Amino acid sequence: MNIEVINTGTELLLGNTLNTHSAWFGRELFKLGLRIARQTTVPDGEAITVAITESIRRADVLIVTGGLGPTSDDLTREITAEVLGLELITDEAALRSLEGFFTMRGRPMAAANLKQVLCPVGADILPNPNGTAPGIYVPPRLNGRSNCAIFLLPGPPRELYPMYQAEVVPRLRALSGVETAYEALELKFTGIGESDFHQGIDAELAAIPGLEYGYCAHIGEVDLRLIGAPAALAQGRAITLGHFEKFLISDDGCSLEAMVVRLLTARNLKLATAESCTGGLIANRITDVPGASAVLTHGFVTYANAAKVGLLGVSASDLEAHGAVSETVACQMAAGALRVSGADIAVAVTGIAGPSGGTAEKPVGTAWIGLATKDAAATAFKVYHPRNRHDFKLAVSQSALEAVRQSCL
Amino acid sequence: MNIEVINTGTELLLGNTLNTHSAWFGRELFKLGLRIARQTTVPDGEAITVAITESIRRADVLIVTGGLGPTSDDLTREITAEVLGLELITDEAALRSLEGFFTMRGRPMAAANLKQVLCPVGADILPNPNGTAPGIYVPPRLNGRSNCAIFLLPGPPRELYPMYQAEVVPRLRALSGVETAYEALELKFTGIGESDFHQGIDAELAAIPGLEYGYCAHIGEVDLRLIGAPAALAQGRAITLGHFEKFLISDDGCSLEAMVVRLLTARNLKLATAESCTGGLIANRITDVPGASAVLTHGFVTYANAAKVGLLGVSASDLEAHGAVSETVACQMAAGALRVSGADIAVAVTGIAGPSGGTAEKPVGTAWIGLATKDAAATAFKVYHPRNRHDFKLAVSQSALEAVRQSCL
Numbered sequence: 001m002n003i004e005v006i007n008t009g010t011e012l013l014l015g016n017t018l019n020t021h022s023a024w025f026g027r028e029l030f031k032l033g034l035r036i037a038r039q040t041t042v043p044d045g046e047a048i049t050v051a052i053t054e055s056i057r058r059a060d061v062l063i064v065t066g067g068l069g070p071t072s073d074d075l076t077r078e079i080t081a082e083v084l085g086l087e088l089i090t091d092e093a094a095l096r097s098l099e100g101f102f103t104m105r106g107r108p109m110a111a112a113n114l115k116q117v118l119c120p121v122g123a124d125i126l127p128n129p130n131g132t133a134p135g136i137y138v139p140p141r142l143n144g145r146s147n148c149a150i151f152l153l154p155g156p157p158r159e160l161y162p163m164y165q166a167e168v169v170p171r172l173r174a175l176s177g178v179e180t181a182y183e184a185l186e187l188k189f190t191g192i193g194e195s196d197f198h199q200g201i202d203a204e205l206a207a208i209p210g211l212e213y214g215y216c217a218h219i220g221e222v223d224l225r226l227i228g229a230p231a232a233l234a235q236g237r238a239i240t241l242g243h244f245e246k247f248l249i250s251d252d253g254c255s256l257e258a259m260v261v262r263l264l265t266a267r268n269l270k271l272a273t274a275e276s277c278t279g280g281l282i283a284n285r286i287t288d289v290p291g292a293s294a295v296l297t298h299g300f301v302t303y304a305n306a307a308k309v310g311l312l313g314v315s316a317s318d319l320e321a322h323g324a325v326s327e328t329v330a331c332q333m334a335a336g337a338l339r340v341s342g343a344d345i346a347v348a349v350t351g352i353a354g355p356s357g358g359t360a361e362k363p364v365g366t367a368w369i370g371l372a373t374k375d376a377a378a379t380a381f382k383v384y385h386p387r388n389r390h391d392f393k394l395a396v397s398q399s400a401l402e403a404v405r406q407s408c409l
Numbered sequence: 410m411n412i413e414v415i416n417t418g419t420e421l422l423l424g425n426t427l428n429t430h431s432a433w434f435g436r437e438l439f440k441l442g443l444r445i446a447r448q449t450t451v452p453d454g455e456a457i458t459v460a461i462t463e464s465i466r467r468a469d470v471l472i473v474t475g476g477l478g479p480t481s482d483d484l485t486r487e488i489t490a491e492v493l494g495l496e497l498i499t500d501e502a503a504l505r506s507l508e509g510f511f512t513m514r515g516r517p518m519a520a521a522n523l524k525q526v527l528c529p530v531g532a533d534i535l536p537n538p539n540g541t542a543p544g545i546y547v548p549p550r551l552n553g554r555s556n557c558a559i560f561l562l563p564g565p566p567r568e569l570y571p572m573y574q575a576e577v578v579p580r581l582r583a584l585s586g587v588e589t590a591y592e593a594l595e596l597k598f599t600g601i602g603e604s605d606f607h608q609g610i611d612a613e614l615a616a617i618p619g620l621e622y623g624y625c626a627h628i629g630e631v632d633l634r635l636i637g638a639p640a641a642l643a644q645g646r647a648i649t650l651g652h653f654e655k656f657l658i659s660d661d662g663c664s665l666e667a668m669v670v671r672l673l674t675a676r677n678l679k680l681a682t683a684e685s686c687t688g689g690l691i692a693n694r695i696t697d698v699p700g701a702s703a704v705l706t707h708g709f710v711t712y713a714n715a716a717k718v719g720l721l722g723v724s725a726s727d728l729e730a731h732g733a734v735s736e737t738v739a740c741q742m743a744a745g746a747l748r749v750s751g752a753d754i755a756v757a758v759t760g761i762a763g764p765s766g767g768t769a770e771k772p773v774g775t776a777w778i779g780l781a782t783k784d785a786a787a788t789a790f791k792v793y794h795p796r797n798r799h800d801f802k803l804a805v806s807q808s809a810l811e812a813v814r815q816s817c818l
Contacts, residue, residue, distance in 0.1 A: 012432070012435075013448060014436070014439060015431070015432035015433060015434070017432070019431060022424070022450060023421070023426070026425075027425075035422060035423065035452075037422075038422075038449065038456060039421075040447065041431060041449075042446075042447055184423075194480060195522060198480045198521045199519050206481065214419050214482055215480055216425070216426065225420065227423075275708075279696025279697070279705070279708070281689065283710040284688050284689035287687075287710075287712065287802070288799055288802070290798060292688065296688070297713035297716055298711065298716045299688070299708075299709070299710025299712070301692040301696075303701070303707070303708070304707065307707045310749070311707065311720075311749075386513055388539070389697065393696070393697070
């Protein structure tokens with residue numbers, strides 16, 4: 001079933017208002033096994049005529065939001081009737097309901113509100129308990145011009161969402177005539193890039209009948225989305241994990257930091273962080289997770305060398321000899337954080353965020369990540385994320401959190 | 410000039426990813442005196458062909474985002490060339506740049522990446538310093554099929570935004586042939602809400618001829634955007650600051666944390682942070698600013714009481730008597746951070762982020778912010794931000810940074 005959504009409103013195209021309807025409809029329709037084939041935003045006015053005329057030629061279902069209010073730029077109702085060649089008449093039940101709405105609030109009804117109870121002949125009024133604008137449902141084949149089922153819905157979310165659930169969902173179920181046939185799965189990975197997936201599993205995934213898949217790359221993370229019937233989904237999952245299980249963060253939407261908190265909590269382990277170049281980002285990500293207080297006890301932001309020496313006991317002469325961004329210092333930072341905090345695991349990072357401070361030997365983007373546990377001597381490894389300052393911090397924090405996760409497996 | 414925007418990506422229509430590009434383009438184009446006539450979202454695949462074919466018939470300028478990656482569902486480049494009847498050839502300069510991108514990172518380039526440097530004959534490659542996908546600009550009348558100027562841009566904001574500013578803006582100015590007739594000004598405020606502006610200055614701003622204005626409320630911040638000719642802008646600015654100058658963060662887009670770094674640097678003052686409930690967020694925001702190393706020397710994340718005692722010298726008996734979320738403890742944390750770090754100013758926060766841990770006397774959302782300087786005894790004040798965990802942390806960090814800013818004025 002081909003579904004299109006048209007969002008009307010000049011404010012959406014000026015950027016004053018973020019269009020959240022489209023993503024909301026996407027998620028809601030998906031629950032019914034349906035998806036949006038196209039979404040269009042047009043300003044208030046004549047552009048709506050063009051967009052509706054085009055959509056009803058292509059779509060089985062058209063959902064239009066906005067433009068049902070009482071003001072002169074609210075034209076969706078009038079335009080739809082005109083495009084379909086249907087007369088608009090006052091709906092008596094809607095009129096009484098609207099009068100009641102104003103009576104209850106002790107306010108007089110403005111003449112402008114009267115147009116809100118106009119309805120194309122033969123269409124259904126969709127009651128709006130949360131506002132003055134009822135919705136409208138035009139069934140397919142109401143006239144000769146269109147086979148498309150059309151829903152006109154109000155723009156404000158507090159009016160739109162309940163009306164969708166009460167009035168649109170039952171009609172969509174009847175129109176589509178099927179129960180949800182497919183499911184979705186999101187697998188989050190770190191430590192590999194989008195092109196690794198392309199080379200490693202793309203051809204195999206493409207060969208699974210009825211499976212849709214797509215990658216979404218973030219900094220230090222690639223999310224693989226699988227959509228299909230349960231069997232196809234299971235097959236896609238198996239192929240993917242056969243190649244990349246080591247890099248899997250979660251298959252239930254759990255973020256890397258939440259997975260770290262989950263693993264540490266399950267093992268009753270305490271974590272300490274010692275951060276130079278990430279400047280508190282690792283601790284901040286950990287403490288974004290509810291329950292982090294059971295896991296993170298101490299965090300050190302040792303931006304200055306004096307802080308590395310004073311708080312973590314890093315050797316001043318080693319700092320001098322090897323530089324702050326070195327394997328030695330990363331190890332000593334991790335070991336120091338472990339000792340001072342009494343935690344079970346400590347992770348430390350030291351690197352060059354830029355824009356200045358890089359050298360030929362240690363260019364901007366270089367970082368060392370140290371890891372210390374009670375059972376073993378501290379170790380460190382180098383990463384290289386030549387990105388802008390913000391993205392560098394994020395990428396390094398991702399590498400550090402992944403090191404903690406791996407140490408818990 | 411008729412401008413259309415097409416956003417490609419199945420994830421946008423499934424609702425996994427919120428489409429923020431459209432609003433961003435709306436605001437950016439507005440600064441050039443331009444606006445979007447229509448925005449369309451289509452899934453990856455053949456629907457892009459239909460959407461592009463339709464748009465270039467109507468539009469003078471078409472901006473397409475997404476689908477320039479290396480994977481099999483990235484088809485924007487190929488589809489555009491096909492629609493226009495243009496051959497795709499490898500751009501040698503782009504190829505060398507891409508090879509350099511991988512060489513610098515010490516990673517081999519996948520064969521899949523090669524398609525990213527294909528360019529329609531006669532079109533311009535738009536360099537992408539922040540990723541592997543260059544953009545493409547197809548000038549109008551490059552072939553017989555279209556008078557529309559077409560920009561193909563990468564989807565990730567960190568790649569898209571700089572490319573837009575560097576490559577798209579100059580071309581749009583040339584295409585539109587007019588200099589921007591009006592200017593924009595953004596004033597950032599903290600410590601007052603949107604309704605304060607409504608009550609305080611809305612009527613006065615509305616009375617200025619030719620001035621457009623709008624508020625954008627964030628957590629702990631309200632941005633006032635003024636757009637108009639220079640004289641109207643100056644008038645709006647004067648009225649606004651006449652009421653609210655005390656709360657002004659910046660008039661040049663500078664964030665609160667950047668303003669704090671700017672002020673501390675100018676006064677050659679060092680800052681230390683001691684964070685409980687914000688978990689490193691304050692230090693993280695400070696270190697997002699280039700040059701933060703001249704300002705922030707030590708940061709403490711003392712999530713556990715033992716950390717407050719052990720690292721900052723908070724009195725265990727005061728912790729017992731007053732609780733961790735108290736004026737006494739906030740003062741002692743700030744004083745301890747100042748002493749241990751040797752900084753000139755220390756800011757400390759202790760609060761209840763939730764979801765659990767609240768009481769009738771100290772509900773979730775309560776926080777104390779302590780401030781210590783070399784010249785005076787530590788002081789603290791209470792804030793109440795009853796929000797979800799993430800937003801609570803952000804709001805408290807905003808209050809704490811504002812306290813530092815005020816102390817520098």
